[in-house]
Amino acid sequence: MAFRRRSIIPGFGLTFGFTVLYLCLIVLIPLSATVFETSKLGWQQFWHIVTAPRAVASYELSFGASLTGALINFVFGILVAWVLVRYAFPARRILDSLVDLPFALPTAVAGIALTTIYAQNGWLGRPLASLGVHVAFTRLGIVVALTFIGLPFVVRTVQPILQDLDRELEEAAASLGAGRWQTFGRVLFPAILPAALTGVALAFARGVGEYGSVIFIAGNMPMRTEITPLLIVTKLEQYDYAGATAIAVVMLVVSFVLLLGINLLQKWSSAPSG
Amino acid sequence: MASRYHQGGNVLSITVANVTKRFGTFTALDDVSLEISAGRLVALLGPSGSGKTTLLRIIAGLEFAESGAIRFDGQDISDRAAGERRVGFVFQHYALFRHMTVFENVAFGLRVRPRGERPTRQQIRDRVGDLLDLIQLRSQAGRYPSQLSGGQRQRVALARALAVEPRVLLLDEPFGALDAKVRQELRRWLRQLHDDVGVTSVFVTHDQEEALEVADQVAVMNQGRIVQVGTPDEVYNHPANSFVYNFLGNVNLFHGRVDNGMTYINQDATGDLIFARPHALEITRNANGPNHFRATTKHINAAGPLVKIEVITEWGAPVHIEMAQERFRDLALNKGEEVYIIPRDLAIFEATHGDFTPSR
Amino acid sequence: MVSALPGVSAPAVGEPAFVRRALIAVTVIFLGVFLFAPLAVIFASAFGQGVAAYFRSFQDPDTIAAIRLTLLAAAIAVPANVVFGVAAAWTIGKFEFVGKNVLISLIDLPFSVSPVVAGLIYVLLFGAQGVLGPWLTAHDIHIIFAVPGIVLATIFVTFPFVARELLPTMIAQGSDEEEASLTLGAGGWQTFMRVTLPNVRWALFYGVILCNARAMGEFGAVSVVSGHIRGLTNTMPLQIEVLYNDYQFVPAFAVASLLALLALATLVIKSFVEWRAGTTKEVTF
Numbered sequence: 001m002a003f004r005r006r007s008i009i010p011g012f013g014l015t016f017g018f019t020v021l022y023l024c025l026i027v028l029i030p031l032s033a034t035v036f037e038t039s040k041l042g043w044q045q046f047w048h049i050v051t052a053p054r055a056v057a058s059y060e061l062s063f064g065a066s067l068t069g070a071l072i073n074f075v076f077g078i079l080v081a082w083v084l085v086r087y088a089f090p091a092r093r094i095l096d097s098l099v100d101l102p103f104a105l106p107t108a109v110a111g112i113a114l115t116t117i118y119a120q121n122g123w124l125g126r127p128l129a130s131l132g133v134h135v136a137f138t139r140l141g142i143v144v145a146l147t148f149i150g151l152p153f154v155v156r157t158v159q160p161i162l163q164d165l166d167r168e169l170e171e172a173a174a175s176l177g178a179g180r181w182q183t184f185g186r187v188l189f190p191a192i193l194p195a196a197l198t199g200v201a202l203a204f205a206r207g208v209g210e211y212g213s214v215i216f217i218a219g220n221m222p223m224r225t226e227i228t229p230l231l232i233v234t235k236l237e238q239y240d241y242a243g244a245t246a247i248a249v250v251m252l253v254v255s256f257v258l259l260l261g262i263n264l265l266q267k268w269s270s271a272p273s274g
Numbered sequence: 275m276a277s278r279y280h281q282g283g284n285v286l287s288i289t290v291a292n293v294t295k296r297f298g299t300f301t302a303l304d305d306v307s308l309e310i311s312a313g314r315l316v317a318l319l320g321p322s323g324s325g326k327t328t329l330l331r332i333i334a335g336l337e338f339a340e341s342g343a344i345r346f347d348g349q350d351i352s353d354r355a356a357g358e359r360r361v362g363f364v365f366q367h368y369a370l371f372r373h374m375t376v377f378e379n380v381a382f383g384l385r386v387r388p389r390g391e392r393p394t395r396q397q398i399r400d401r402v403g404d405l406l407d408l409i410q411l412r413s414q415a416g417r418y419p420s421q422l423s424g425g426q427r428q429r430v431a432l433a434r435a436l437a438v439e440p441r442v443l444l445l446d447e448p449f450g451a452l453d454a455k456v457r458q459e460l461r462r463w464l465r466q467l468h469d470d471v472g473v474t475s476v477f478v479t480h481d482q483e484e485a486l487e488v489a490d491q492v493a494v495m496n497q498g499r500i501v502q503v504g505t506p507d508e509v510y511n512h513p514a515n516s517f518v519y520n521f522l523g524n525v526n527l528f529h530g531r532v533d534n535g536m537t538y539i540n541q542d543a544t545g546d547l548i549f550a551r552p553h554a555l556e557i558t559r560n561a562n563g564p565n566h567f568r569a570t571t572k573h574i575n576a577a578g579p580l581v582k583i584e585v586i587t588e589w590g591a592p593v594h595i596e597m598a599q600e601r602f603r604d605l606a607l608n609k610g611e612e613v614y615i616i617p618r619d620l621a622i623f624e625a626t627h628g629d630f631t632p633s634r
Numbered sequence: 635m636v637s638a639l640p641g642v643s644a645p646a647v648g649e650p651a652f653v654r655r656a657l658i659a660v661t662v663i664f665l666g667v668f669l670f671a672p673l674a675v676i677f678a679s680a681f682g683q684g685v686a687a688y689f690r691s692f693q694d695p696d697t698i699a700a701i702r703l704t705l706l707a708a709a710i711a712v713p714a715n716v717v718f719g720v721a722a723a724w725t726i727g728k729f730e731f732v733g734k735n736v737l738i739s740l741i742d743l744p745f746s747v748s749p750v751v752a753g754l755i756y757v758l759l760f761g762a763q764g765v766l767g768p769w770l771t772a773h774d775i776h777i778i779f780a781v782p783g784i785v786l787a788t789i790f791v792t793f794p795f796v797a798r799e800l801l802p803t804m805i806a807q808g809s810d811e812e813e814a815s816l817t818l819g820a821g822g823w824q825t826f827m828r829v830t831l832p833n834v835r836w837a838l839f840y841g842v843i844l845c846n847a848r849a850m851g852e853f854g855a856v857s858v859v860s861g862h863i864r865g866l867t868n869t870m871p872l873q874i875e876v877l878y879n880d881y882q883f884v885p886a887f888a889v890a891s892l893l894a895l896l897a898l899a900t901l902v903i904k905s906f907v908e909w910r911a912g913t914t915k916e917v918t919f
Contacts, residue, residue, distance in 0.1 A: 004731035005297075006338050008356050009812055010822030012729050015721040019737070022718045026789055027743055033758040033765060034751075076664050083661040087654055095662070097905045098669050104897035104904075105672075106851025107749075108871040109890040112878050113672035116679055123671060148668055180649060209748025212853035212871070216878070229750040233858060236754065241763055248751045255746040263739075336813055357819040369810035373832040383818035386828070438818055 034252065037245040049246040054222050055231060059250075062228040065139065066207030069146030070200045077154025078196055084155070085162040099155050102148050107212025114145055115216040137219035142227065145213045150203025157199035161192050161269075194269030201265055205258040209251065285474055286347040286441050287312045288333060293342030295328055302328040303339070304498040310491075312347075315468045315475045317485035320495030321521065326478045327366075327446055329495070333476065334363045334444050346441065362435030362473075364445040368427045370419040376430050377415040380405055383438035405433040408467070425456040432464075436471065445477035449484060461488050482522045486510060494518050516547050516623040525549045526593045532622055539567065541589040547623040552596040554619035557583065557605065561614035569593065571611045576602060583607070585615065676894045680887035691888035696865045700873035700889070703781065707856075707869060708849040711788040715845050719796025720838070724830075727804030728812065738801070744793040752790045753858025756783055779861030784869060787855040792845045799841030803834050840907045847900040851893055 004012065038046060049055065084096050102110065118125040118135035125136055135141045165188070173183040211229040219225040226234075228251060235244035288310040295303040303325045310316050318326040331337040333344055335356035343352045351359055371379050380402045384393055393401065406412040409429035419427055428448065435443060448464065449457045465488050468475055479485050485492045486506040493503045494517075502514035513519035520527075528548040530539040537548065558566075569585035572592070581602040583595045593615070597605075607613070649657075681688050691697065722741060726734060744752065758764050760777035770777060777783045811833065815825040831838075853871040860867045868876060870889055877886035 004729060007729055007809075008336055008338075008816055009728045009809055011724060011826070012731075015725040016729070016731070019718065019722040019725050022721075023737075023740055026786075026793060027740070030755040030759055030790070031743075031747070033755050036765065037758050079657065080661050080665065083657050087658055089658050091662075093905075095665050097901050098665065098673075100901055100904060101669050101673065101897065104847050104900040106853060106871050106890075106893045106897070108853040108874050109676065109851070109893050109897075110672060112874065112886060112890060113675050116675050116883075117671055123675065124667070148672070151668055205746060209746075209751070211748065211750050211857075216875075229748050229854065232748075232750050232754060236757065236858060239763070241758065241761070244754060245758060248748075248754050251748055251751055255748070259739075259742075259746045334817060336817070356813070356817045357821070359817075360819075361817060363814065363817040365810055365814060367810060369814040371811055371814070371829055371833075382815070382820070382828075386815070386818065386820035386824050434814075434818070 031252075034245050034249050037242060038249050041242050041246060046246050049243050050250050054226070055228075055247055057223045058226050058228040058231045061139065061142065061224075061226065062208050065142040065146050065227070066150075066204050066210075068143045069150050069207050070204040072143075072147045073150045073154045073203050074196060074200045077151070077199055078158055078192065081155045081158040081162055081192075085159060099152050102151050107149070107210070108216075110148060110213040111145065111216035114141075114148060114213065118144065118217065136217055137225065139218075139225060141217040141219075142214055142225065145217050146207040146210060149210050149213055150207055153203040153206070154196055154199030157195040157202070157269075158192050161195045165191060194265060198262060198265040198269055201258060201262045205255060205262065208254065208258075285312045285472055288442060288474060288476070289343075289345035289348065290329065290333065291343045291345065293329070293332060293339045293344070295325075295332060295337065295339045301498050303332070306342070306498070306500055308493055308500055308503065310474060310476065312474055313472050314490045315465070315488065316477075316491045316493060317489035318476060318478045318493050318495060319480070319482060319485040319521075321480055323497075324495040325498040326480075326495045330444050330446055330476060330478050333442070334361050335359050336363070360438065360441045362432075362438065362440030362443045364428075364431045364435050364443070364448055366447040366450055368419070368431040370427055370430060370434070372419050375416050375418055376406070376411060376422070377402055379419070379430055380433045380437050382434065401437065405437055408436075409433045423456075424452050425460055428452065428460060429463075432467070436473075440473060443471075443473045443475040445475065447479060448477050449479070449481075457484075464488060486522070494521065496521075513621070516549070519549050519621050519623070524552050524594065526552065526555065528591075537565070537617075537620060537622070549621040549623070550617050550619070552582070552594045553580070554617065555593065555595045556616045556618055557585070557595060557597065557607065557613050558616060559605070559613060561616070563616075566614045566616045569613055569615050571607060571609055571613060574607060574609055585613065587615075673894060673898075676887055676890050679883055680891040682887075683884050687884050688888050688891075691885035694885060696868065697873055697877075697885065697889060699865045700868045700870050701892075703784070703868065704850050704870040706781070707785050707788045708846055710785050711792055711849045712842060712846050714789055715792055715796050716838070716842060718793070719798075719800050719841060722797040723800035723804045723834070724826075726801060727807075728809050741794050741797050744790055747790075749791055749852065749854025750858055752855040753787050756786050756790075756859050778859050779863065779867060781867065783859035784856050784867060787859045788849050788852055791852050791855050792848045795845035795848065796838065796841035799837045799844065800834055803837040804830075807833055836907050836911055840904065843900055843903050847896060850896060 041049070080099065084092060084099075115122075115136055117123050118128070118141060120126065120129055120134075120136070122136070125134075128135060133140070135144055169187055169191075170183055173187045178186065209229060211227075211233075214227055215230055218227060218230070220230060228247065232244045232247050232251075235241075235247070288308075290306055290308040290310075293303050293306045294301070306325070306329060308329075318329060320326045328337060332339050335351075335354060335358075339352070343350050345351065346359070356363075371382065374382065381398050384398045384401065387393075402415075403412065406415055409432060411426060411429060411433075414422065414426065419430070422430065432445075432448075445464075449460055452460065461484060464477075477488070486509075489506060491503065492506055492509050494501045494509055494514075496517050502509055502518050504512070509518060510522050513522060519525065526549065528539045528550070529542070529545045530537060530548050531545045532538075539548065557571075568588040571583060572586050573584040575582040576599070579599065580596045581599060583597070585593050585595060587593055595615070648654075680691075692701075722737075726738060757778055760766055760770060760783065762771065762778070764778070777786070811829050812825050815829045816822075820828065850869075851871060852869075853875075856869055857872060857875070860869070860872055862868060862872060862876065864873075864876065870893060874886050874889050874893075877883075877889065
């Protein structure tokens with residue numbers, strides 16, 4: 001079989017060539033530099049770096065906080081999507097538009113804003129401190145930042161599903177004697193679950209790599225509040241290129257596995273159901 | 275045959291010579307040849323997957339054949355780009371430019387001409403105006419395709435194709451996406467338009483009624499081959515093989531054999547193919563002569579000009595029969611009645627290799 | 635005030651009013667704390683010491699230099715990615731070829747790479763100890779800790795935006811209109827300019843807006859390659875970090891307020907484009 005079906009539409013050679021060239025120059029060749037750099041290390045040395053206690057602590061923090069944030073968004077994302085799609089109330093449209101704010105707001109801006117809110121004398125930091133809860137410069141702060149960053153994902157994956165959901169489905173369930181809770185649990189929830197999980201996976205993937213919004217609110221204490229991307233930066237600033245790259249490779253592998261999982265999830269959620 | 279809508283564009287003949295086209299391992303066209311005389315309106319008729327649209331797109335230059343040639347008036351144009359062939363192509367889903375008004379859609383082909391050949395603004399306005407009159411949509415000139423009905427879009431697509439004074443007009447399932455009533459109207463209109471404009475036209479359809487009603491000539495296609503070419507009368511009344519017979523209208527199928535001028539119907543599915551159109555089977559109460567079989571009426575639909583009756587033969591097969599209202603009233607048939615069926619006209623195809631060929 | 639959307643909620647399957655009110659209240663509080671409060675605190679802090687202090691923040695030459703550099707990086711990165719996005723969408727949307735899905739996945743790749751890693755890979759290539767480092771030093775070419783590195787990192791993180799907005803539109807529109815245009819005698823370029831481009835103009839516009847917002851706001855990747863040289867290699871987000879760490883809160887939030895306004899403008903345009911296209915929301919980042 002030929003590489004390409006002959007077509008009367010012109011410009012394949014030019015656009016395909018440019019696309020692949022640009023992709024190679026900007027993305028693929030630079031990314032392959034990580035492999036090149038790590039290959040300077042032996043396997044043992046690589047393993048030693050990526051399993052050092054400080055690195056492992058950073059993975060636990062990055063993955064743990066991202067997962068926590070993603071799960072918070074799972075619950076609240078479904079709620080927000082539900083309320084925005086199903087109910088009419090003042091400022092609904094504005095809130096709807098505002099949901100994308102974490103996508104649009106530069107991460108550094110989000111970082112200093114969240115830190116200011118949750119600092120000891122901040123709008124929320126002060127009342128929380130009087131309850132004995134400290135957010136800024138703790139692990140809780142990291143969870144707050146990652147919840148903020150991941151907020152739009154679940155909402156925006158669930159929203160179109162809810163909008164397209166046939167109301168007759170619910171009416172059928174009601175006519176068959178199901179209560180509102182049963183209808184939600186047995187009819188609606190299964191319908192939106194694949195999309196919601198896709199959103200969770202996207203939020204998690206984004207959270208693991210997040211840097212700007214976290215470093216201001218995290219205490220950045222090694223072993224306690226140091227996220228993996230920050231560890232990479234720290235190693236770079238010490239000119240430990242090989243060490244930084246080794247940890248970057250771990251992150252890349254995790255990202256690609258997540259990407260694969262998200263693709264599978266999206267296939268699942270777009271598969272015909274019911 | 276120049277007309278107001280088709281100034282000076284010479285009318286030409288189309289030759290399809292031994293064209294073969296494959297998509298991967300699928301052979302869409304298998305050594306197809308076809309001769310279309312100048313000024314004709316020809317239908318490519320066949321079921322989906324028969325290769326009719328592929329053939330049309332190859333004539334237009336939208337697809338490329340692996341082998342074979344397309345000639346316009348004897349001149350090989352196989353290697354010419356679609357834009358250089360001066361064909362008007364009407365797409366199945368119209369492919370109107372959605373961001374342009376009706377006027378701009380029709381004017382497009384004139385506006386994109388190289389500077390030297392481009393008509394003046396006034397000429398463009400006049401010509402588009404004429405075409406909009408032709409399709410009776412002048413009042414809609416400023417509208418966008420999304421604001422038009424399906425039938426209107428179809429007419430705009432036609433006008434757009436005619437604007438460049440094509441030497442050949444090609445239409446892909448021109449009525450496929452329209453509802454029954456609009457279809458009827460547009461069919462008659464297309465026939466009229468062809469008579470007015472006189473440009474050699476080819477259209478693709480899977481609807482035998484449409485092909486038989488509109489076209490001068492019908493090319494019946496099946497599995498990448500042209501099975502028969504002829505006038506509607508020829509293909510309907512003298513089908514080349516069982517496929518054509520079967521495809522052109524409703525039929526009842528029997529199996530059996532012909533011996534000494536007698537037709538024997540087998541009750542199992544063996545032997546030659548015997549076809550009978552629903553109107554060629556007669557229902558009577560008393561059988562005289564040897565040529566008949568018994569059946570029981572199962573369902574009667576008397577709505578419409580013809581009464582449609584489904585009977586179950588004595589060997590348990592369903593058979594469809596049509597008769598005039600008058601005859602139905604005379605008979606005063608009831609559901610569940612035992613009757614005799616007399617075949618008036620049978621088409622018998624002997625079981626040779628491949629398709630069955632006529633033996634009459 | 636609180637009601638079901640007309641025509642959406644049939645009485646048979648609605649929730650009781652108190653449940654609706656409770657759910658709306660929780661949503662409003664959640665979004666208020668997580669979205670509205672950060673936005674409000676930016677402007678409150680920026681104007682915390684009055685309007686005069688706010689505007690004085692923009693007289694700092696380092697801040698002015700940062701704004702200039704941000705505009706420059708976006709002015710290069712956005713057009714580069716527009717050209718790429720259009721080419722990629724044309725190739726993928728209009729042709730059938732082997733490996734198409736692989737190409738689509740590769741275009742999305744930069745989204746799944748941490749910004750810090752995005753910066754790192756350019757340091758590995760062009761840094762003093764990098765693969766091309768010795769050659770670059772010998773020819774006195776500075777990429778890392780200089781403007782070219784910042785531009786490259788910005789291009790990387792905004793790489794998929796335009797292509798991703800254009801692709802679904804181009805694929806959905808198919809090639810019918812282009813084929814019609816070609817049979818009517820238009821050339822390839824004419825077809826692209828007169829038929830394809832007008833059809834995807836809103837998607838393209840939106841892609842440019844998103845690409846620009848991210849280009850101006852990128853922090854992690856740029857931070858790694860910049861070297862944080864004040865007045866020279868600091869972009870606006872980096873300048874915010876510097877000011878904030880110096881406890882100059884008003885100037886830090888003043889610069890942040892500009893980027894927040896850009897974000898708000900992006901959201902308004904997004905709503906407008908979606909309203910125009912009549913489409914539902916999608917995850918676009």
